Amino acid sequence: MTLQDMNEYETAFNEDDEEDSDWEPLKRHVEILKWFCTNCTMVNLDDVVHCDVCGEHKRSGILRNGFFASPFFEDAIASRTESESAGRDADSSSRNSVSSCSTAVGFDERMLLHSEVVVKSHPHPERPDRLRAIAASLATAGIFPGRCYPIPSREITQQELQMVHSSEHIESVQLTSHLYSSYFTPDTYANEHSARAARIAAGLCADLASEIFSGRCKNGFALVRPPGHHAGVRHAMGFCLHNNAAIAALAAQAAGAKKVLIVDWDVHHGNGTQEIFDGNKTVLYVSLHRHEGGNFYPGTGAAWEVGTAGAEGYCVNIPWSRGGVGDNDYVFAFEQVVLPIASAFGPDFTIISAGFDAARGDPLGCCDVTPAGYAQMTRMLNGFSDGKLLVILEGGYNLRSISSSATAVIKVLLGEHTETEFVKRGPSRSGLQTVLKVLQIQKNFWPTLGPSFEELDLQWRIFSIRKKNKQLKKRRRTLAPICWKWGRKSVFYHLLLKGHFVAKSKRR
Numbered sequence: 465m466t467l468q469d470m471n472e473y474e475t476a477f478n479e480d481d482e483e484d485s486d487w488e489p490l491k492r493h494v495e496i497l498k499w500f501c502t503n504c505t506m507v508n509l510d511d512v513v514h515c516d517v518c519g520e521h522k523r524s525g526i527l528r529n530g531f532f533a534s535p536f537f538e539d540a541i542a543s544r545t546e547s548e549s550a551g552r553d554a555d556s557s558s559r560n561s562v563s564s565c566s567t568a569v570g571f572d573e574r575m576l577l578h579s580e581v582v583v584k585s586h587p588h589p590e591r592p593d594r595l596r597a598i599a600a601s602l603a604t605a606g607i608f609p610g611r612c613y614p615i616p617s618r619e620i621t622q623q624e625l626q627m628v629h630s631s632e633h634i635e636s637v638q639l640t641s642h643l644y645s646s647y648f649t650p651d652t653y654a655n656e657h658s659a660r661a662a663r664i665a666a667g668l669c670a671d672l673a674s675e676i677f678s679g680r681c682k683n684g685f686a687l688v689r690p691p692g693h694h695a696g697v698r699h700a701m702g703f704c705l706h707n708n709a710a711i712a713a714l715a716a717q718a719a720g721a722k723k724v725l726i727v728d729w730d731v732h733h734g735n736g737t738q739e740i741f742d743g744n745k746t747v748l749y750v751s752l753h754r755h756e757g758g759n760f761y762p763g764t765g766a767a768w769e770v771g772t773a774g775a776e777g778y779c780v781n782i783p784w785s786r787g788g789v790g791d792n793d794y795v796f797a798f799e800q801v802v803l804p805i806a807s808a809f810g811p812d813f814t815i816i817s818a819g820f821d822a823a824r825g826d827p828l829g830c831c832d833v834t835p836a837g838y839a840q841m842t843r844m845l846n847g848f849s850d851g852k853l854l855v856i857l858e859g860g861y862n863l864r865s866i867s868s869s870a871t872a873v874i875k876v877l878l879g880e881h882t883e884t885e886f887v888k889r890g891p892s893r894s895g896l897q898t899v900l901k902v903l904q905i906q907k908n909f910w911p912t913l914g915p916s917f918e919e920l921d922l923q924w925r926i927f928s929i930r931k932k933n934k935q936l937k938k939r940r941r942t943l944a945p946i947c948w949k950w951g952r953k954s955v956f957y958h959l960l961l962k963g964h965f966v967a968k969s970k971r972r
């Protein structure tokens with residue numbers, strides 16, 4: 465059949481059946497061959513009922529049935545105006561005493577307007593439902609609105625942005641507000657509301673930082689998007705427009721903080737934050753992330769990236785060599801690397817770049833950190849800088865995982881008991897290897913790590929020798945039977961082939 469034949473055939477067919485009714489069921493069938501998971505956006509084949517990645521049901525009602533459409537938003541506005549009027553009525557000293565022992569949350573609905581406008585073959589994982597999900601979870605738990613108080617939102621100023629980003633970058637983000645849809649990179653989108661959402665996110669982070677540092681509130685959680693840790697001095701990438709954590713660190717310093725610790729437990733390396741504070745001894749950047757020899761996005765963050773220009777050691781990268789990393793490896797790395805270095809550094813303000821994409825069930829991170837693990841890490845960092853701790857949301861794309869993880873973290877900020885306590889076990893082999901490598905490099909800048917490196921290294925050597933011996937013994941045991949088996953087999957085949965050959969030759 466040539467192309468011309470095909471055209472003729474099609475025309476003939478169309479003439480016979482103008483309504484194309486025969487084709488419709490087939491077309492419909494093709495359309496429902498796959499479905500996208502509401503909870504994690506991943507694609508599944510039609511005959512699968514539960515999502516392959518996160519286990520969510522195909523016809524999940526988490527969004528449709530109002531699970532995440534909580535009365536939160538109206539309540540938040542009501543409580544905000546309530547607290548504002550209360551603040552106006554009361555004198556400032558009593559207002560301080562009310563909030564100085566409480567946890568603040570930064571949130572603004574206008575950040576929900578930032579979304580990908582262009583309909584693509586796959587829904588974008590960094591979507592407004594992420595904030596809706598966490599907000600609804602907090603509302604259900606009576607945390608926010610409830611036991612946390614909202615801080616008023618504002619847009620970050622040009623001057624504040626310029627302390628972190630180049631004028632060209634700020635302008636390029638600003639320009640998107642005139643465009644219906646635009647892209648910084650193929651996966652970093654913007655719509656007409658994105659620039660404002662990014663300014664509000666950064667503004668909330670800056671204000672939370674100065675509120676916490678000045679003691680007007682105990683600690684805080686920035687429930688913000690777009691995320692920030694991939695945004696560098698002059699580039700937007702990896703769903704990030706402005707670097708919220710960097711802006712918060714500088715706001716804390718503007719309020720008087722001398723040394724700021726940033727711990728980034730997002731599953732991706734915060735290349736933007738690392739770049740911004742490279743060569744800066746007043747900000748210590750620590751990141752735990754999947755790296756896999758540079759094959760995991762964004763590819764930076766190897767253990768040997770320790771900072772430059774006389775600030776070596778003020779950048780600490782803990783690069784996992786595989787996926788599936790869980791609570792035990794994270795907590796082990798905290799005990800061996802993060803806490804000793806943080807103690808030696810002695811921060812007076814602490815920021816967590818809290819992506820929840822290393823959480824169990826995340827479609828992008830494919831790791832295994834549970835809410836109990838996140839709560840434990842928060843508890844461990846809460847011991848620094850007099851508890852002046854700001855948690856900033858970065859990534860995390862499984863709605864259920866990010867909701868339960870963020871809720872567990874905020875409960876620690878509130879000083880509340882979390883339902884599931886972390887049960888400590890040892891690290892995995894690869895986790896231990898990564899931590900050893902980091903210790904070996906960082907002990908040159910942080911002498912406090914020396915003894916624990918020697919000790920762990922010795923344990924590792926003993927473990928390796930024992931393992932080798934075990935393997936040798938095993939091989940010796942299995943060696944004889946294999947020879948014997950193969951010996952018998954070869955005799956058997958020899959006979960069989962010979963017989964076959966004989967049979968064949970006889971027939972001739």
Ligand SMILES: [Zn+2]
Nearest residue numbers: 501504515518
């Ligand atoms: Zn899913």
Ligand SMILES: [Zn+2]
Nearest residue numbers: 728730732752
């Ligand atoms: Zn990270």
Ligand SMILES: [Zn+2]
Nearest residue numbers: 730732819859
């Ligand atoms: Zn991430």
